[in-house]
Structures are given as C-alpha cells and as structure tokens.
Amino acid sequence: MKKTSIFIGVMVIIILLVYSYRLDENEAADIAVQSVIDTKLTDLSRECILVLTEQKNYKQIIFELREKHDATCGGNPDVAPRIASVVVNLYTHSINHL
Numbered sequence: 001m002k003k004t005s006i007f008i009g010v011m012v013i014i015i016l017l018v019y020s021y022r023l024d025e026n027e028a029a030d031i032a033v034q035s036v037i038d039t040k041l042t043d044l045s046r047e048c049i050l051v052l053t054e055q056k057n058y059k060q061i062i063f064e065l066r067e068k069h070d071a072t073c074g075g076n077p078d079v080a081p082r083i084a085s086v087v088v089n090l091y092t093h094s095i096n097h098l
Contacts, residue, residue, distance in 0.1 A: 023090045025053065025061060032063040032086040035095045042083050048073035050080055060089050062098070 023031070029051045036042050042049065042065075050068040053061060065083040069075030085098035 021091075023088065023093060025056070028061050028088040028090060029053075029063060031088050031093065031095060032065060035086055035097070036065055036084050039097070041097070042067075044068075044073070044083075049083065054085065059091065060087055062087050 033046055033049050033051060036049070037044075037046065044067060048068045050066040052064045052066065054064050055062040063086050065086060066080040067073070067075065067083060069077045069080060087096045087098060089095075
C-alpha cells in the first residue's frame with residue numbers, strides 16, 4: 001500500500017511539473033512556425049515567415065503567420081500573403097491551425 005501511495009504521489013508531481021511549464025511568447029511563436037513547416041502548409045524557410053501576434057491571454061496566443069517578402073526571401077515587399085493562423089496553448093503546448 002505504501003509503495004502505491006508513493007508511486008501515485010510521484011506521478012502527480014511529474015504531471016504537475018509537465019503542465020506547469022508555461023511557454024513565453026517567443027517559444028510559442030517558434031512552435032507556431034515549426035507547425036506550419038512540419039505540416040507542409042508552406043515550403044518557405046523559417047527566416048521567410050513573418051510572425052504577428054493577433055491575440056493573447058494567460059492561456060493562449062493566436063499568431064498570424066505570413067510570407068516575408070524582402071531581398072533575402074524574394075517577392076513583392078508591399079504584400080505579405082497569409083500562410084495560416086495558429087493558436088498555441090501556453091500550458092499544454094498544443095497547437096490548432098485556424
């Protein structure tokens with residue numbers, strides 16, 4: 001009985017530690033960019049993706065990801081086509097594409 005209680009206590013502590021790590025805005029932006037690259041929503045390199053913060057609160061941030069057009073990435077610098085909007089949960093680190 002005592003071993004079971006210790007095991008359950010350790011598991012609760014591990015779960016609390018995992019879910020208590022809150023991403024900061026830069027970490028969340030990196031996750032959003034990597035998600036559109038991994039899901040092949042774009043074939044642009046990381047450097048050619050512009051990240052705009054649309055909304056944020058204590059729990060999540062909504063990013064709008066756009067194509068960056070400049071001398072390095074090419075394209076018309078007067079436009080920035082939308083790639084996706086991505087919601088990142090700061091506690092669970094989950095993502096949703098809108």
